[in-house]
Amino acid sequence: MTxxxxxxxxxxxxxxxxxxxxxxxxxxxxxxxxxxxxxxxxLSPLGFDLATLTTDHLAAAWQNTSFxxxxxxxxxxxxxxxxxxxxxxxxxxxxxxxxRTPTPLFRFLLFFFVAGMFVxxxxxxxxxxxxxxxxxxxxxxxxxxLFMSSTMIPFTLFIFSGYIRMLPRSLDEAASIDGAGRQxxxxxxxxxxxxxxxxxxxxxxxxxxxxxxxxxxxILGPGSQFRTITTGVYAAVSTYTTNYEIxxxxxxxxxxxxxxxxxxxxxxxxxxxxAGAVKG
Amino acid sequence: MARTTTTRRGLLSGLANGLMTLPAAxxxxxxxxxxxxxxxxxxxxxxxxxxxxxxxxxxxxNYARIIADPIGDLRPxxxxxxxxxxxxxxxxxxxxxxxxxxxxxxxAFNTFARAVMFYxxxxxxxxxGFLWQAILGPQxxxxxxxxxxxxxxxxxxxxxxxxxxxxxxVIVWAQFGVQLVLYLAGLQAVSPELQExxxxxxxxxxxxxxxxxxxxxxxxxxxxxxxxxLSLLKVYDVVLGLxxxxxxxxxxxxxxxxxxxxxxxxxxxxxxxxxxxxxxxxGILSFTIIALRRRxxxxxxxxx
Numbered sequence: 001m002t003x004x005x006x007x008x009x010x011x012x013x014x015x016x017x018x019x020x021x022x023x024x025x026x027x028x029x030x031x032x033x034x035x036x037x038x039x040x041x042x043l044s045p046l047g048f049d050l051a052t053l054t055t056d057h058l059a060a061a062w063q064n065t066s067f068x069x070x071x072x073x074x075x076x077x078x079x080x081x082x083x084x085x086x087x088x089x090x091x092x093x094x095x096x097x098x099x100r101t102p103t104p105l106f107r108f109l110l111f112f113f114v115a116g117m118f119v120x121x122x123x124x125x126x127x128x129x130x131x132x133x134x135x136x137x138x139x140x141x142x143x144x145x146l147f148m149s150s151t152m153i154p155f156t157l158f159i160f161s162g163y164i165r166m167l168p169r170s171l172d173e174a175a176s177i178d179g180a181g182r183q184x185x186x187x188x189x190x191x192x193x194x195x196x197x198x199x200x201x202x203x204x205x206x207x208x209x210x211x212x213x214x215x216x217x218x219i220l221g222p223g224s225q226f227r228t229i230t231t232g233v234y235a236a237v238s239t240y241t242t243n244y245e246i247x248x249x250x251x252x253x254x255x256x257x258x259x260x261x262x263x264x265x266x267x268x269x270x271x272x273x274x275a276g277a278v279k280g
Numbered sequence: 281m282a283r284t285t286t287t288r289r290g291l292l293s294g295l296a297n298g299l300m301t302l303p304a305a306x307x308x309x310x311x312x313x314x315x316x317x318x319x320x321x322x323x324x325x326x327x328x329x330x331x332x333x334x335x336x337x338x339x340x341x342n343y344a345r346i347i348a349d350p351i352g353d354l355r356p357x358x359x360x361x362x363x364x365x366x367x368x369x370x371x372x373x374x375x376x377x378x379x380x381x382x383x384x385x386x387x388a389f390n391t392f393a394r395a396v397m398f399y400x401x402x403x404x405x406x407x408x409g410f411l412w413q414a415i416l417g418p419q420x421x422x423x424x425x426x427x428x429x430x431x432x433x434x435x436x437x438x439x440x441x442x443x444x445x446x447x448x449x450v451i452v453w454a455q456f457g458v459q460l461v462l463y464l465a466g467l468q469a470v471s472p473e474l475q476e477x478x479x480x481x482x483x484x485x486x487x488x489x490x491x492x493x494x495x496x497x498x499x500x501x502x503x504x505x506x507x508x509x510l511s512l513l514k515v516y517d518v519v520l521g522l523x524x525x526x527x528x529x530x531x532x533x534x535x536x537x538x539x540x541x542x543x544x545x546x547x548x549x550x551x552x553x554x555x556x557x558x559x560x561x562x563g564i565l566s567f568t569i570i571a572l573r574r575r576x577x578x579x580x581x582x583x584x
Contacts, residue, residue, distance in 0.1 A: 013389065016382055020396045023453070026411055029421050033414075043428065045421030086307065094304035097297045109301060116312050118563060120514040122535050123555040126543050127318035128311055133331065135310075150311035153304050182296060211404035213517045214539065230404045234520075237410050242419045251411055255403055262402045266395045269402070273458065274465035 027259075033244060034058055034252040041244045061249035067232030069253050076228045079145065079216070080209045084202050086149035087156050091201075092194070095160035096186050100172065110161060116154030122214050124151075129218060141226060144219045148209055156201045163197040164190065196275065203265075203272035210258060229254050316559075323553035328546040335549065342553035354554055356529055357537040364448055364533065365512040365565075371452045372508045373501070376459035381489070383460075384467045394464065398457035405454065409521020412450045413437065440530030443523050447531050450522055451515065459504045466500030467493070495576070502573040506566050513562050534558050 033041045035053045062069055094113075098106045128147050129138060137143030167190060175185045191198075213230035220226050227235065233254045240246045262269060323342055325335035349355040379397060383390045400408060415421045416436035423433040436446045470493050478488045516535035519525060525532040525540065532541070534554065542551035 012382055016379075016389070016393045019379065020393050023396050023400070026415060029415055030411055033421075041421075042419070042424050045424050090304035090307055093300040097300040101297055106297070109305075113304070113308060116308060118510070118566065119312060119316060119559060120510070120535075120562070122514055122516055122539060123559055124312060124315040124319060126538070126548065126551050126555065127315035127322060130318060130329075131311060131314055146307060147311045150307045153308045154312075157304060182300075186300075207402060211402075211406075213404060213406045213520075218539075230406050230517075233404075233407060233410065238520075238524075241410065241413055242417065244414060244419075247410060247414050251407055251414075254407055258402050259399065262395075262399055266398075270394065270398055270461050274461050 030248055030251055030255075034248040038243070038245045041248070057245045058249040058252070061236070061246065061253055064236050064246075064250065066227075067236035067250060067253075068227060069232070072227050072229045072232040072254075073257065075141075075226050076210060076230075078141070079148065079212075079228065080206045082141075082145045083148045083152060083209045084205050086145060087152035087205055088198060088201060090149070091153055091157040091160050092191060092198075093186060095157045096164055096190060098157075099161040099164035100169070110158075113154050113157050116151075117158065121148075121151040121212075125214060125218055132219065138219065139221050139224060141220075144216055147219060148212065148215055152205045152208070156205065159197055159201060160194065163194060167193055199268065200272040200275045203269055207269075319552040319555050321552075322549050323556045325549045327548040329543075329548040330546075338549070342550050343557070345550065346553060346557065353541060354534070354537055357532045357534050360444065360531060361513060361515070361534040363444065364451065364515055365509050368448050368451050368455075368512045369505055369508045371448065372456045372459055372512075373504055375452060375456040376504065377463050377497075379456070380460050380463035380467055384464065394460065397460055400454040401457045403454070405515075405517035406521045408450065408454045409518040409523075411521075412446075412453075413522050416446055437523055438527055440527055443527060443530050447519065447522055451512065451518060454518065455508065455511070459508055462500055462504050462507075463497070466497050469500075470496040498573065498576040502570060502577060505573070506569055509565055509569070510562055513558065513565070 032048050098110045132138040132143045172185050175189050216228045217231045236250045237247055326338045327335035346354050383394055418438050426433050435442050437443050475488055475492050478492050514535045515533050519536050523531040525536050538551050538554045
């Protein structure tokens with residue numbers, strides 16, 4: 001800090017500004033071209049003519065039956081919430097028990113769960129499909145929720161048990177002397193103290209559920225009545241990748257809400273990520 | 281009397297403990313552990329995935345086929361994947377650390393820039409792929425600009441070698457923000473007193489970085505390298521959006537081979553053998569890196 005000269009600061013700010021612009025150019029291209037006819041996209045990809053800007057293609061993308069935007073959002077939001085409820089709801093009591101029972105059996109149990117962090121979801125998807133078929137859950141939303149939750153449990157449980165271990169045991173003991181049962185101690189005393197780590201897990205799980213493409217595509221199936229944002233975009237765009245009147249408006253519809261959420265929650269999302277990394 | 285109560289209480293509390301872990305254990309076992317077991321079993325069979333037909337045990341045949349690679353399917357994909365993992369991890373970490381050094385002080389401008397660097401991560405990789413395909417494709421924005429300016433177009437996605445370069449570039453663009461956040465968190469933990477002391481001893485900027493900051497960052501570097509390699513080894517969605525594996529099989533990754541080639545062609549046994557091998561390779565790579573990094577991390581403790 002002592003030798004920061006004005007020239008250096010100017011150089012640094014200039015470099016960061018250039019990099020920031022480089023990061024944002026693709027978004028600019030997407031937004032501006034979503035309102036232009038194909039001919040103009042090809043002739044002048046970066047510019048725009050106020051006279052010919054149109055929302056027709058956006059409206060067409062909105063009505064495209066391959067990507068029903070509102071239902072796509074509803075299904076994706078449902079997945080985000082349901083997977084988090086299952087993964088967090090199952091991980092809290094398990095992590096609490098593992099963190100508070102220092103026996104070899106429970107230490108092994110933690111290891112058993114953590115091993116799952118090294119298994120990529122796409123890799124077990126093929127055999128998981130056969131398990132879901134055997135359970136009669138293939139092609140259904142509950143089946144998809146169970147599969148996605150199971151891939152979230154290892155990390156969620158791992159950061160939870162690390163966090164609970166830092167909470168003083170005397171809290172549990174005091175409540176236990178006052179006659180509170182185990183469930184009551186967990187949900188009324190320990191769980192409220194876990195709020196920061198639950199928020200971290202929620203954010204990270206939400207991002208992975210929101211952006212997952214392979215699991216819904218394979219488990220729900222391409223012909224499913226349920227489309228998520230990603231499978232909807234794939235259905236709408238993959239065969240028309242050079243028809244930019246379809247590509248840009250569809251992508252715009254798919255990213256605007258998540259970008260709005262990111263802008264509003266930016267501090268929490270990035271903070272949650274680094275908190276998760278420090279714990280994990 | 282007292283003893284029986286304790287054992288009974290111990291048993292009851294053991295049972296209660298078991299019940300508390302049951303939901304997580306059931307979901308995780310049912311849909312992660314059992315599928316891993318099935319993957320290993322199917323990898324020794326020939327199976328087309330049709331429920332009415334049972335898998336036929338073929339021993340190591342699938343693995344032998346992968347290693348001999350008669351029609352050249354997995355070997356090129358494995359190379360592509362390793363190139364993406366190694367080159368991608370180096371670039372992702374280099375970009376993330378370099379930019380973290382630029383943005384380490386918390387000012388309003390830097391907070392804004394951090395968000396700008398990070399935002400691609402909240403977009404799905406599939407959408408990132410489609411977006412860059414529209415920008416760099418043969419008919420894409422950049423090639424149209426070149427053409428309109430009277431220059432020759434550039435085969436970002438139509439030449440096999442360039443397609444791989446472009447794919448890695450897009451992955452780096454989309455992913456380095458995550459590692460940037462981790463490096464920023466790591467930099468907060470580097471003792472400012474130590475850096476100040478080094479400066480007072482006459483060390484210049486690069487020397488402070490080399491001898492104080494970099495060793496203190498060692499644990500962060502291990503985490504960022506392992507997480508970036510693990511995520512790069514399973515690259516799939518962005519490939520689907522950007523190149524769909526092409527041109528030819530130039531950008532077909534290991535995960536693409538498993539899902540879009542073997543599984544899509546009903547070769548479940550082969551797909552599972554490829555999946556098992558990928559998990560093994562990922563495991564070997566991560567444990568090797570963690571072991572190699574242990575020495576650097578011991579250095580970090582000495583500095584911290």
